Amino acid sequence: MGRQEILEKLSVNKPKAEAKLPVIPSFEDKTVDLVDSFHKALLNNNATIVRAKYEDSLSQIIDSQYPLLKRSISTVPEFEGSAAINLDMKPNGYDDIELVVAIGEVAVAENGAIWVSDHLMPVRILPFITQYLVLVVDALNIVPKMHQAYKKIDPEKIGFGVFISGPSKTGDIEQALVIGAHGSLGLMVIIRE
Amino acid sequence: MKSHAAISKTFLKDEPRVDWHNKAVYNFREKRDLTVKSIPEWEELRELASSIKENVLANLDDYLIQFEEKAIANGVNVHWASNAKEHNEIVYSILKRHKVEHLVKSKSMLTEECRLNEYLEAKEIEVIDTDLGERIIQLRNEPPSHLIAPAIHLKREEVGVLFEDKLKTEKGNSDPTYLTGEARKHLREKFLNAQAGLTGVNFAIADTGGVVVVTNEGNADLGCNIPPIQIHSVGIEKIIPRWEDLGVFTRMLAASATGQRISIYTSHYIKPKDDDEMHIVLVDNGRSEHLGREDFRSSLKCIRCAACMNTCPVYRRSGGYSYHSTIVGPIGAILEPGKDLKAKSDLPFASSLCGSCSDVCPVKIDIDKQLYKWRQIAVREGHVSYLKTKGMAMAGNILSDSKLYNKWAGIAKYLLRKLPRWMIYNPLNAWGTSRELTVPPEQTFTEWYKSQNHDSKNELENGQAGNS
Numbered sequence: 001m002g003r004q005e006i007l008e009k010l011s012v013n014k015p016k017a018e019a020k021l022p023v024i025p026s027f028e029d030k031t032v033d034l035v036d037s038f039h040k041a042l043l044n045n046n047a048t049i050v051r052a053k054y055e056d057s058l059s060q061i062i063d064s065q066y067p068l069l070k071r072s073i074s075t076v077p078e079f080e081g082s083a084a085i086n087l088d089m090k091p092n093g094y095d096d097i098e099l100v101v102a103i104g105e106v107a108v109a110e111n112g113a114i115w116v117s118d119h120l121m122p123v124r125i126l127p128f129i130t131q132y133l134v135l136v137v138d139a140l141n142i143v144p145k146m147h148q149a150y151k152k153i154d155p156e157k158i159g160f161g162v163f164i165s166g167p168s169k170t171g172d173i174e175q176a177l178v179i180g181a182h183g184s185l186g187l188m189v190i191i192r193e
Numbered sequence: 194m195k196s197h198a199a200i201s202k203t204f205l206k207d208e209p210r211v212d213w214h215n216k217a218v219y220n221f222r223e224k225r226d227l228t229v230k231s232i233p234e235w236e237e238l239r240e241l242a243s244s245i246k247e248n249v250l251a252n253l254d255d256y257l258i259q260f261e262e263k264a265i266a267n268g269v270n271v272h273w274a275s276n277a278k279e280h281n282e283i284v285y286s287i288l289k290r291h292k293v294e295h296l297v298k299s300k301s302m303l304t305e306e307c308r309l310n311e312y313l314e315a316k317e318i319e320v321i322d323t324d325l326g327e328r329i330i331q332l333r334n335e336p337p338s339h340l341i342a343p344a345i346h347l348k349r350e351e352v353g354v355l356f357e358d359k360l361k362t363e364k365g366n367s368d369p370t371y372l373t374g375e376a377r378k379h380l381r382e383k384f385l386n387a388q389a390g391l392t393g394v395n396f397a398i399a400d401t402g403g404v405v406v407v408t409n410e411g412n413a414d415l416g417c418n419i420p421p422i423q424i425h426s427v428g429i430e431k432i433i434p435r436w437e438d439l440g441v442f443t444r445m446l447a448a449s450a451t452g453q454r455i456s457i458y459t460s461h462y463i464k465p466k467d468d469d470e471m472h473i474v475l476v477d478n479g480r481s482e483h484l485g486r487e488d489f490r491s492s493l494k495c496i497r498c499a500a501c502m503n504t505c506p507v508y509r510r511s512g513g514y515s516y517h518s519t520i521v522g523p524i525g526a527i528l529e530p531g532k533d534l535k536a537k538s539d540l541p542f543a544s545s546l547c548g549s550c551s552d553v554c555p556v557k558i559d560i561d562k563q564l565y566k567w568r569q570i571a572v573r574e575g576h577v578s579y580l581k582t583k584g585m586a587m588a589g590n591i592l593s594d595s596k597l598y599n600k601w602a603g604i605a606k607y608l609l610r611k612l613p614r615w616m617i618y619n620p621l622n623a624w625g626t627s628r629e630l631t632v633p634p635e636q637t638f639t640e641w642y643k644s645q646n647h648d649s650k651n652e653l654e655n656g657q658a659g660n661s
């Protein structure tokens with residue numbers, strides 16, 4: 001077993017001078033309009049953005065964007081999917097899902113990242129296996145930078161969480177940008193303000 | 194084993210291809226620059242990232258114990274591997290217990306280092322690399338040539354021909370969108386049928402016991418969230434102390450790598466899903482030993498962003514394979530000699546010591562200084578040929594004495610202008626063979642600086658005007 005051996009070697013070989021952990025500033029810039037900045041960052045990441053009022057109908061917005069997608073699952077109360085989550089199903093059973101609608105719990109203005117976790121999304125595979133993904137973000141949950149986002153999230157309360165900032169993509173063939181690698185082919189973000 | 198210079202010579206023969214490779218790689222660097230310039234606190238972030246990592250190195254044993262404790266409390270199985278062999282055996286024992294025949298893999302530089310694929314394939318387990326670039330080189334039976342763009346040495350036509358053969362795609366179609374779509378279908382099948390998924394990680398958080406995996410393609414998440422067994426291979430230097438430290442590193446990693454503000458998926462795996470199994474294998478494989486090398490230990494701060502190779506004039510014009518190593522480019526050239534000095538003593542010489550790598554490094558590793566120090570060790574231990582030894586001894590004297598340096602810069606300027614072409618582009622000079630060396634300016638920098646009425650003695654000799 002390597003454990004003891006590794007730990008002993010490390011304790012002998014590590015630098016002896018004290019190296020303090022720094023305090024991380026918040027780097028907040030109060031002059032930035034959070035919703036605008038979030039919107040721009042997402043555009044940059046090839047997402048589709050809809051800015052809606054709280055009272056606007058989610059179904060209308062989603063249906064008009066994706067009229068042809070039939071098999072859907074939603075964890076957002078105002079949008080009813082065609083299928084329900086089945087906790088007994090194996091994850092690969094969701095392969096025919098075309099659309100997943102979920103709540104983005106925290107969003108980051110600087111880079112467009114949106115936090116989705118098993119706190120509100122009981123089946124981890126859904127945002128990845130679906131063909132298209134819709135994330136609904138309350139403008140009040142947009143924070144300036146990653147520092148604030150990590151402060152807002154309590155890791156003790158989750159088993160899994162992911163920042164998603166756009167549709168999946170790759171540049172692995174001659175760096176040519178291709179949207180739709182293994183994860184979703186498209187991401188629509190509905191910002192409710 | 195052929196040396197860097199010898200392999201480069203072959204690569205340099207195809208001039209248009211060298212130019213193409215150079216531009217493709219530099220493209221990353223330019224995008225990085227744009228993004229970095231738009232982040233006002235970039236230098237502060239570098240300082241933070243660097244001091245967090247310094248703290249990690251000084252307390253690595255304690256953080257690993259904390260990480261293990263937390264992970265076990267989260268229901269994760271933690272394993273320790275002293276070396277590549279132990280790592281492979283641990284992975285195999287997990288797979289064997291569950292009768293796994295199909296494994297999907299992502300983010301696999303560490304498993305590349307451990308040669309896991311060969312090991313498992315010999316035991317009749319199908320291992321599928323799922324990152325598009327990694328799949329491409331796996332199908333070609335090649336190692337990666339870049340840290341984050343493993344197939345950057347290939348042209349679209351070559352991928353087209355490969356897919357025609359292996360995935361039965363349309364003849365003559367090398368459109369990247371088409372080929373990516375076909376790879377998506379091919380790999381989706383593999384994901385759906387996999388019995389286990391394995392990934393490397395970008396960060397392992399001591400106070401949380403969780404790991405963070407970053408991709409643009411989403412392959413790691415399909416690989417972890419479909420099969421019932423999830424394994425993460427973690428180099429022990431990937432530890433960061435606190436959850437909040439992620440705020441610093443996630444802002445820097447993609448920016449340094451591709452110029453993105455953040456990657457598409459930044460996934461945090463803390464507990465196993467449902468009743469499934471989650472395993473973490475902590476791998477040493479020479480890292481604890483490297484930590485004891487005072488001059489070189491800071492290379493363990495590396496977050497594998499690849500910025501140093503994207504900016505390196507030598508990497509760009511010699512290609513990843515010229516480093517004959519798993520980790521290529523400037524960071525490879527300072528890590529690999531620690532593993533096998535005799536076989537890798539040529540790598541510290543694969544550099545112009547221009548220092549650009551150190552300037553872009555997000556965790557402030559003094560790469561160029563370490564290259565120089567490895568050279569001295571390689572020479573001292575007799576791993577370097579006579580020609581290089583002489584040149585190095587001279588270069589060493591000149592570089593370490595600023596007066597001599599200034600004198601020689603003047604002479605070199607004169608020589609490059611006056612010497613006949615055959616002397617500059619002679620076969621002994623691998624870099625000259627297919628490169629037009631830049632015509633040096635009329636004045637050296639010091640001459641120019643003096644002519645601008647500065648007191649060059651104080652400023653330049655203190656080295657303050659050199660690096661911004």
Ligand code: SF4
Pocket residue numbers: 449494495496497498499500501502524550553554555556557558560
């Ligand atoms: S050495 Fe620095 S620049 Fe190079 S890959 Fe590592 S972190 Fe990036």
